[in-house]
Amino acid sequence: MSPERHLRLSVGLVAVFLAMGLWLEAMIGLRLGGWVDDELRREFLRLGHAHGGLLGLVNVALAYALERLRTPAAWATRVRVAAWLGALLVGVGFVAGGLLHGPTDPGLPVLVVPAGALMLVVSLVATALVRPGDLAPPDVAARASEQR
């Protein structure tokens, strides 16, 4: 994934999950039974809304960090995909778990939330640890050495 696409998709993620807030507010305002009477659904839709939006912002920050830290392309392109997918899985997992919940617990889709969280956390850790010269291909490393 290119840096530009990552940034655009991350901002898009924020936009989608923030827009979801309008839906939640409308449900409160209209006193829709499926929302007002269903505490478990309400809780998980809120979790999805909050996590999706915030983790979208984390992706925006990550997009800038990857550029700023000059993370090697082999890592950076994959970190972008994993981090964005992770944020999406967390947000969508909460929402789908809330919409399809049982009498006491969220539905099975919520099981993708930990997977998404793991992908995002590992992406952040990799961004923090992988340096510009690490794991670069030999020809790229040689050219970099010549330039110096």
Next chain:
Amino acid sequence: MRDHESDGARARRWLYGPAIAWFALVGLGLLATALDGDAWGSLDRSRSAVAGSSACRSCHPAAYESWRRTYHRTMTQRAGPPEVVLAPFAGESIDYLGFRATLTGGAAAPRIVITPAGGGPPTLEADVVMTVGSHRYQQYLARLDRGGGPEEVWRLPVAWHIGERRWIHLNAAFLEPEGAHGDASEYLRHLSRWNDNCALCHNTDPVPGLQDSGEYHTRVGELGIACEACHGHGSAHVARHQNPLRRMLGARDPGDGSIAHPGRLSPGTESGVCGRCHGNRISADVDAVLREGDGFVPGEALADVSRPIFLGSSVASDPEGTRALFAQRFWPDGTPRLSAYEYQGLLLSPCYQEEAPGGLGCNHCHDMHGARPELQVRAGMEGDAACLSCHDRDALGGGDRPGGHGGHGGRVTCYQCHMPRTTYGLLQGMISHRITSPDPGALVGRGDQPDACTQCHVDRSRTWAAEAMAGLGLAGTSPTRAPAAVESWASRVVLDLVGGDPIQRGLATHALARPEATGADAGARMAWLVDALEDEYPALRWMAWRALKRLAAEPSAVAPDRRAEVTAALAEFDTLAEPSERLVIIDRLRAALGAGAFAARPERREQLQEQQERVILWIGE
């Protein structure tokens, strides 16, 4: 290039490896859970233990909170927390039958001392350890070893009436004559053992624990009526659902066999859950009940462990005696006339559908987890809605329209005719849970059972009601007997008020103060009710006093120049006071409200009262 690809593979492994491992773990967990025989299907719930309501809370918080609001929860509570004891216990004293009960210690350490009025050593001294009830009146329990060992708990003879904020003596809470003045055994008539009486229906999973030695080692799963009283023992259910994957996979499985869900049971089985306490019954093995509890498992047939008491029921050890005893609890047509027989009323109703899914059972009209704890009527089933959920109003001729079904228009509800207030309980008239159609014609010439029509038309006779049925185009029995001679003397309710048995007198008293009473103005009804303040049953004096207070609050009931006198007299009246003190106030009320029903013909009143004295009944709450 090869190194570059291997770096990419390494990045993918790190970035996606943990997530893939998580999915693999969860997949295996789901598979193992789905294949685990112990996680699914029915199990022997009789072997499960009580888990306690706190164990239910984490998974069912809404159900827990709605239960917390109910009077079921506060049915039995341990004394001590300030919100539990509702009476002041601030040094009040109650003088009755030659004894004085003094209540001290406040809510934290409530204590009762009963002494003879003439002095002498205390008849009874006790610290309150538990309370029973929190809705209409609250009774108090103390640990007293009276031969049943140190764990024996006894109900004390005085209770706190919550609505009136007054102490009452339990002789005045039961329908029975006063008792002899100065006789301690009469005064303590309702000092009854909790372990083998109250405990059984006012707690969750009670085990009286009667030993061969005669001692009681009573245990309850939880004080009050908690989750497991209706859902059954929950420990196996809790253990099964510790696994979150089981909870998720089972979300669409309505038939979890580890717990009973009354809402998913057939009407007959779910009604049995309520009937365990709201339908007096005869246990299959009384000795086993006293040792180990009744063995009932909610979700299984109540008939497996007991049979409900009906008119004609008896116990093998004393068939005649028990048949006569049980007969007092029913009207001659078999309709229950006491509360705690609601289950029998349901079983006798033509609407009852034992096995039909969605058919009429307790759950149809009642909801233990609704918003309002009062009567626990299911949302959407209030008033006529409960009947109209099955019966089509238009097909019945539009009961809410003038000239429609019943001929009363919208002024009268389905309940008033089909579930009339012909049941007595807890010092008030209650609706019958036997759904019937009014048939006053079948009762013409008889004075042993009230009918729906004259409970509202308080100025009318039963013959009038039978004729009115025909006039309204309603089906009913044509009278086969001639009207009784007394029928021309007064309305049916007034005849019951003066000459009925205790339950009839109580129901007549209640009917006269109901808002739907029609045909006689409030002033006339008050004049009739003053006579009932002289009743020999203290409970009926209480009902008459309370009925008068309700009517006195109506603007047109009392002439403005006499209102203050009536209000003052009613405030001073004490149903437990000595007869001479009561008579002074009754005379004041008669002077203010006018003569009673038979003031011009006292011999008729005496004749009715003689009839009343021949049918003295001693009967439960």
